Amino acid sequence: MAKTDITELSVEEARAELAALSKALNTANVAYHGKDNPDLSDANYDALKQRNAAIEDHFPTLVREDSPSKQVGAPVQDGFGKITHAQRMMSLGNAFTDEDVADFTQGIRKYLGLSNDRPLAFTAEPKIDGLSLSLRYENGTLIQAATRGDGTTGEDVLANALTIADVPKNLENAPEVIEVRGEVYMTHADFDALNARQVERGSKTFANPRNAAAGSLRQLDSEITKSRPLRFFAYAWGVLSDPLANTQHGAIARLKMLGFQTNPLTQRFENVVDLIKHYQQIEQQRAALGYDIDGVVYKVDDLAYQSRLGFRSTTPRWAIAHKFPAELAWTRLEAIDIQVGRTGALSPVARLSPVTVGGVVVSNATLHNEDYIEGRDNSGELIRGGRDIRVGDWVQIYRAGDVIPKIKDVDLSKRPSDSSPFEFPKICPECQSAALRDVGDAVRRCSGGLICPAQAVEKMKHFVSRGAFDIEGLGAKQVEMFYHDPTLPIREPADIFTLKTRDAQQLSKLKNRDGWGAKSADKLFAAIDERRNISFARVLYALGLRHVGAQSASLIARHYGSWAVFVDAMDAASDQVGDAWDRLMSIDGVGEIMASSLVTAFIQPGERASITRVTDELTIIDAEKPDTDSPVTGKVVVFSGTLEKMTRAEAKARAEALGAKVSGSVSAKTDILIAGPGAGSKAKKAAELDIETLDEDSWLALIEDL
Ligand code: IVH
Numbered sequence: 001m002a003k004t005d006i007t008e009l010s011v012e013e014a015r016a017e018l019a020a021l022s023k024a025l026n027t028a029n030v031a032y033h034g035k036d037n038p039d040l041s042d043a044n045y046d047a048l049k050q051r052n053a054a055i056e057d058h059f060p061t062l063v064r065e066d067s068p069s070k071q072v073g074a075p076v077q078d079g080f081g082k083i084t085h086a087q088r089m090m091s092l093g094n095a096f097t098d099e100d101v102a103d104f105t106q107g108i109r110k111y112l113g114l115s116n117d118r119p120l121a122f123t124a125e126p127k128i129d130g131l132s133l134s135l136r137y138e139n140g141t142l143i144q145a146a147t148r149g150d151g152t153t154g155e156d157v158l159a160n161a162l163t164i165a166d167v168p169k170n171l172e173n174a175p176e177v178i179e180v181r182g183e184v185y186m187t188h189a190d191f192d193a194l195n196a197r198q199v200e201r202g203s204k205t206f207a208n209p210r211n212a213a214a215g216s217l218r219q220l221d222s223e224i225t226k227s228r229p230l231r232f233f234a235y236a237w238g239v240l241s242d243p244l245a246n247t248q249h250g251a252i253a254r255l256k257m258l259g260f261q262t263n264p265l266t267q268r269f270e271n272v273v274d275l276i277k278h279y280q281q282i283e284q285q286r287a288a289l290g291y292d293i294d295g296v297v298y299k300v301d302d303l304a305y306q307s308r309l310g311f312r313s314t315t316p317r318w319a320i321a322h323k324f325p326a327e328l329a330w331t332r333l334e335a336i337d338i339q340v341g342r343t344g345a346l347s348p349v350a351r352l353s354p355v356t357v358g359g360v361v362v363s364n365a366t367l368h369n370e371d372y373i374e375g376r377d378n379s380g381e382l383i384r385g386g387r388d389i390r391v392g393d394w395v396q397i398y399r400a401g402d403v404i405p406k407i408k409d410v411d412l413s414k415r416p417s418d419s420s421p422f423e424f425p426k427i428c429p430e431c432q433s434a435a436l437r438d439v440g441d442a443v444r445r446c447s448g449g450l451i452c453p454a455q456a457v458e459k460m461k462h463f464v465s466r467g468a469f470d471i472e473g474l475g476a477k478q479v480e481m482f483y484h485d486p487t488l489p490i491r492e493p494a495d496i497f498t499l500k501t502r503d504a505q506q507l508s509k510l511k512n513r514d515g516w517g518a519k520s521a522d523k524l525f526a527a528i529d530e531r532r533n534i535s536f537a538r539v540l541y542a543l544g545l546r547h548v549g550a551q552s553a554s555l556i557a558r559h560y561g562s563w564a565v566f567v568d569a570m571d572a573a574s575d576q577v578g579d580a581w582d583r584l585m586s587i588d589g590v591g592e593i594m595a596s597s598l599v600t601a602f603i604q605p606g607e608r609a610s611i612t613r614v615t616d617e618l619t620i621i622d623a624e625k626p627d628t629d630s631p632v633t634g635k636v637v638v639f640s641g642t643l644e645k646m647t648r649a650e651a652k653a654r655a656e657a658l659g660a661k662v663s664g665s666v667s668a669k670t671d672i673l674i675a676g677p678g679a680g681s682k683a684k685k686a687a688e689l690d691i692e693t694l695d696e697d698s699w700l701a702l703i704e705d706l
Contacts (some may be wrong), residue, residue: 003051006054006055006058007058009058009059011053011059011062011514011515011517013273014055014058014059014062015059015062015517016069017051017055018052018055018056018059018062018063018064019057019064020051021048021051021052021068022064022066022067022068022201023550024048025048025049025052025068026066026068047202049069049293052067052068053069054499055610057067058515058650059514059515059697060477060478060515061473061515061517061520062515062517062520067659077110079219079220080155080156080157080429081152081155081156081373082149082153082155082156083144083146083153083154083155083156084152084153085134085137085151085152085153085154085238086179086238086239087179087238087239088152088311089132089134089148089149089151089154089181089238090094090151090311090314090315090316091151091314091315092127092297092308092315092316092319092321093312093315093319093320093321093594094295094318094320094321094322095320095321095322095323096322096325097274098276099323100320101272101275101276101298101320102272104298104320105122105272105275107317108120108300108305108309108317108318110647110649111309111317111482111647111649111650112305112308112309112646112647112650113179113646113647113688114651119270120270120300120302120305121247121268121269121270121300121302122268122269122275122298122299122300122301123248123249123252123266123267123269123298123299123301124266124267124268124269124270124275124282124284124296124297124298125235125263125265125267125277125296125297125299126234126263126265126289126293126295126296126297127267127294127295127296127297127321127323128183128185128235128263128291128292128293129185129209129210129291129292129293129294130183130184130185130186130209130210130213130214130292131147131148131183131184131210131214131217132148132181132182132183132184133145133146133147133148133157133161133181133182133183133184133217133232133333134147134148134154134179134180134181134238135161135167135179135180135181136145136176136177136178136238136239137170137171137177137179137181138176138177138181139176140170140171140172140174141169141170141171142158142161142162142168142169142170143158144156144158145157145158145160145161145162146250147217147218150467151314154332155218155572157217157218159222159225160217160218160219160222160225161217162222163222163225163226163230164184164225164230164231164232165231166230166231166232166233166260166261167232168259168260170261171258171259173239173258173259174258175241175242175243175244177239177240177241178237178239178240178241178244179237179238179239179240179300180234180236180237180238180255180258180260181235181236181237181238182232182233182234182235182236182260183232183233183235184213184217184230184231184232185209185210185211185213185230185231185232185233185291185292186210186212186213186216186228186229186230186231186291187209187231187290187291188209188290188291188292189207189290190209190229191206191209191212193229194206194212194228194229195212200457206475207360207361208292208360209291209292210292210391212228213230215403216228216230216399217230222342230686231261231291232260232261233260233261233263233488234252234255234260234261234262235252235262235263235266235297237251237255240370242456243303245303246302246303246304247268247301247302247303248268248299248300248301248302248303248306249266249268249301249320251303252266252628253534256588265282265285268301275296275322277384277485278296279296279322282496283296283324286324291616293324294323294324295321295322295323295324296321296322297319297320297321297322298317298319298320298322299319300318301319303661305318306318308646308650309339309650310653310654310657313551313589314539314551317328322520324556326398326399326408327357327398327399328357328395328396328397328398328408329355329357329362329397330355330357330394330395330396330397330411331352331353331354331355331362331395331406332351332352332353332390332393332394332395333350333351333389333390333391333392333393333394334351334352334353334372334396335351335391336348336349336350336351336367336389336422337349337351337392338424338425338429339454340428340429340430340446340452340454340455340458341454341455341458342455342458342459342461342462342544343445343455343544343546344428344445344446344447344448344452344455345443345444345445346425346428346429346435346443346444346445346446347367347368347369347443348366348367348368348369348370348372348373348422348424349364349365349366349367350364350365350366350367350389350395350438351363352364352365352397355397357397357398357399357405360399362397362399362405362673364405364406365395365397365403365404365406365407366405366442367389367407368406368442369397369442369443369444370424371442371463372389372442373388373389373422373424374388374421375387375388375389378442382653384408384409384410387409387410387412388410388422389407389410389422390410390415390419390420390421391419391422391595392415392416392419393410393411393414393415393419394410394411394414394415395407395408395410396408396409396410396411419495424444426444426662428446428447428448428452428454430446430448430452430453430454430455431446431448431451431452431453431454431455433446433447433448433451433452434446434447435447438451448606449606449607450491450606450610452537453483456483456491456492457479457480457483459544460479460483460490460491460493461476461479461480462542462544463479463493463496463542463543464476464479464496465472465542467538467541467550468538468541468542468544469496469534469538469542470531471496471527471528471530471531472523472527473520473523473524473527474496474524474527474528482495482499487506487508488502488503488506488508488510492610492613492614493542493543493610493613493614494610494613494614494616496528496614497528497532497614497617498617499525499528500525500528503521503525507678509521510524532618532619533618533621534617534618534620534621535557535620535621535623535624536557536560536561536562536563536566536618536620536621536622536623537553537554537556537557537558538553539563539615539618539620540553540557540566541553541554543601543611545597545598546597547593547594547597548594548597548598551589552589552594554588554623555587555588555589555590556587556590556598557623558624559587560623561622561623562618562620562622563615563622567602569583569584570584570599570601570602570604570660573595573599574599574602574603576595576596576599580676581599583597584598584599586661588656630658630659630660630703631702631703632658632659632660632672632703633657633658633660634659634660634661635660635661635671635672636660636662636663636669636670636671636672637655637660637661637662637663637670637671637672637674638662638663638664638665638666638670638672638673638674638682638686639651639652639662639674639676640673640674640675640676640679640680640682640683641675641676641677641678641679641680641682641683642676642677642678643674643676643696644696645696645697645700648656651674654703655703660702665682666682666685666686666689666691667689668689670686670689670691671691671692672691672692672693672694672699673686673691673692673693673694674693674694674695674696674699675693675694675695676695676696
């Protein structure tokens, strides 16, 4: 039977065909996975799947709840339950040079107050290039498995984890509660065999073992995960009801005894020279290991030290990843495109002749900004010996881990004789407004603001993105479509929340459009309504103000508590002096640049009106103030004299983690002085001002167990 061209299908025909495809494919799945005789050949199966996917692509609102595309094939983002990690899953800071490693170990000595003649041991082990997984066992039984996600919330992949041979289902003689963390990965041999099978079936192949491992773990059908050869190395832990050991290497040995695979190249060393020797040895063995690694991780061995060192916002102070040098390749630069981002930044993107760099095909690379193209860095220093980059040039691409590929060098001997320097546009290619560069800013920006369609669309995409409003059924694709819609446009955030009313008031209803129906339109309106109640931090992050990321938005929200208080504070701080300004600047992580970006957004009449229009549609949930139980929250504390149990840096970090503000001098605003021996004039001044003064032990007793 000849198939109708998809673009010619009516909505009803498409709906009927999707129903038929779903039935046929789901029946085939049961036959296939039930190990009965598959009733469809692989080729026919894949042809049906492709047809199903193509129709869904064309009619996204017709995607069925039981769609075969949700059960096999590409991972479905929203299909997994969410798990909030009992202890955040952190990432690692990076070292690229031996010097970075020496700085890391010296920094730790300084933080802990350990002189160079005191021993300080580290473990060193390969950094596995896979994806991390947290396994929770209670009373010896595996009861939860979660991906890292954003570190706070991951996806529930227990059914899939249970199919991995390296993951023990039961533990003997383990702590009552134990979360074991490690990396899911795929060996090169298994990866090659999997891709060969995919080719045979006419299915999509994977770009590299890490993608294959991620795609396989994040399958809604655990039967598929089971058919994929995943492995697991344990290297860390989360919550524990009892400690595993006193040292990192002891803990790893214990994990091994409990039945986990641990990396055989893990070793303990007493000094930096040996760490780096081990790094070099691992680098030499890298190609022969049979699985991908992208560096070596060093961890402080003594777990008591680890716990004193603690964490920065996303990385531990006690560990670092020493990365292998980036992988390189040469190719031709075909074109330079300019993209306009949500803050108006004009970003040059290199379009390349596709080239494989470290196993991944690269056809785009970032060119940063116009100075970079011209051969200068942010501070005006020459890079690449001052050689500029031109269309038609041979360029050297490098890729390190996850980062976007970059251009490292250019080969002048291959430069075409008729080439000319790249002229960076001075007007926005999207809206023709002037594109300007502020003094000291490396980036040229479109001055069109919200009249620039590119900025507006990007802002809207950000507004609905995952960490922001995250509205089901309203993703980047839909936002783009609605932005250009003549009868039901969404051009600014408030338009999302008036969509339903506007739809009701007009003749051409959403439900009657191609690709939509009453059910899908209602579903979208319901999903939008559901987001009318939303947290302060999400609203602030969603606005997409320059320099205000998710983490800062959350800190600011916790500082001010309520949206109304925050808006008043922004007004009060608008002239960038005085108490309100000082208070804004006092927030941990808020510097002058971010503070200025915040207050500016609220002064500009257009932007302010747009913010008000959307917040009028919302009920914004107050943020919880930090650590209200802590006796030192919001207190101004000063350390003085010699501390004996910890260094100043550690004392300051701990106090700040509990919500205190640490100041360098005693004044009437000081709440507590922590005075060690030799506190001298500060202790005297505190006594004069009648300020509470504690010695180090009383201070520790006060904050103990917090
Ligand atoms: S330790 C608190 N050790 O690298 C630190 N991580 O870039 C926990 N990774 O998210 C991580 N091999 O997925 C650690 N031997 C290793 C690792 C490793 C790979 C991954 C892990 C982490 C990421 C950070």
